[in-house]
Amino acid sequence: MIVHWRKNQEYLVIRLYQDLVGDWIVSQSRGRLQSTIKQEYMRSILTSYSEARSLVLSLNKQQRKLGYKTMGITEKQLGFQFD
Template sequence: MIVRWRKDQEYFIVRLYQDLVGDWILSQSWGDCLSDESNISHTVLPSYQEARRLLRVIAREQRQRGYRHEDRNEVQLRFDFS
């Protein structure tokens, strides 16, 4: 899952995915489109429910900071590695 927010030239992107050992990873990246400055952080979560809870908290914080949710039609590929 990929969720994007924008405020002027600033962006904030969250990616939620499950790694190969079954942990849920929530990656946050943010920066400014007009500069080379950007940051990223990764949080390992024990369950999908915990990851979604954190995503709801992040969404609320972004709205409070004046960011707008950006809809994008993206195809999420599902691979079966079993």
């Protein structure tokens, strides 16, 4: 699953996927559009889908509080509702 958030020229992209050994990965890419400043990247490795899902829902709540809006979900949803 990939979710894009945006606030003015700032963006955040969250990816949730399962790796080849069965761990769940939540990656976050953050930056500014049309900027030469280096983008930030963070990856969390979790042992269960429920932990990964909780982290993504928590990130969603944080971004909404900060004024970010979802820009679209480009892959199959795994039980998330961001509307």
